[in-house]
Amino acid sequence: MDRGAHPDTWVVVPLFNEAAVIGDVVRGVRAEFAHVVCVDDGSTDGSGDLAREAGAKVVRHPVNLGQGAALQTGIEYALSRPGARYVVTFDADGQHQVSDALDMLERARTEDLAAVFGSRFLSERVEAGLVRRVVLRLAVWFTRQSTGMRLTDAHNGLRVVRADAASRIRLRQDGMAHASEIVLHIGRTGLPWAEHPVHVLYTDYSRGKGQSSLNSVNILVDLVFR
């Protein structure tokens, strides 16, 4: 019964070597959303097959290109599907809650928003460490300078984007600095958007393999010298 839920929505999951969790993540999303597309970004651990077994449509990059490139591919695939009206971006490492995605989609529908960005810092439940918080705040500041959009959390992977806004996204940063690009491209459309408080789970798993604090340096450098 749940399989038919939200037929006008595609959940885009950029996927790179997450074999340990991707099955559960896809099953969790599939419980609420009929359409899930995982962009397997050249994984070498069989993540793509696990995602397919869990019920996701898998689009596979022949080589590893980076998360930004995977997102762009997933968005283009989703928009090519008949009847696609909303695109939800969702990280593969299990740090997002499906219930948050549902709330954000509901909000986009009822308030007629072109984009709803998830934010860790609108909710009380922030579990990020000090270095990560400082870097995320810096990214927020930079996004604000370059886009004029007052977001509290520019680097959150959970977003709901309506098709008309999603079709304007052209990510050129293949790596991790794409988050600010998405904000920038949506901001340029002039369409209404909002932030929604979400809870991000920093599990040992995501801490172990997610963006390390050193990688945050890369994000900042990519942003400044693009």
Added chain:
Amino acid sequence: MNPDGTPVSSGITLIQVLLILGIVGVALLLNRTTADSRHQAIRRLLLLGFVVAAVVSVTFPSVLSRLAGFVGVGRGTDLLLYALVIAFLSFIATSLRRTRQLTARITVLARELALAQARIEDGELRLQNPPPPDDPDPTP
């Protein structure tokens, strides 16, 4: 060439021959790369200038030293080193730009490939399990 810039006494030495051969070889190699015609013409002119300057500085080392003195650098070898540093940096800059262009092309290519593959899979799935005619959403 002599470090102090004095001309070599016994005419042309072996190192001068080797260096000139190397310069000509590099020039030929660089000339083979193709780009759009205007850039290519500019690059060929620059290359010609480089070859002339290189051959002159190898044949008459004192010219390089006098040039160095003229621009306020102590020795000809130092001038050569500075020129080399600049040439190296500009090489890094151009190759970085080329790498970026190449990466962008690979991204576009890989994406097209992935999406084409997905379209094929979707088409096959639909052929295997044709949806009922009234199904509003035939996506698997």
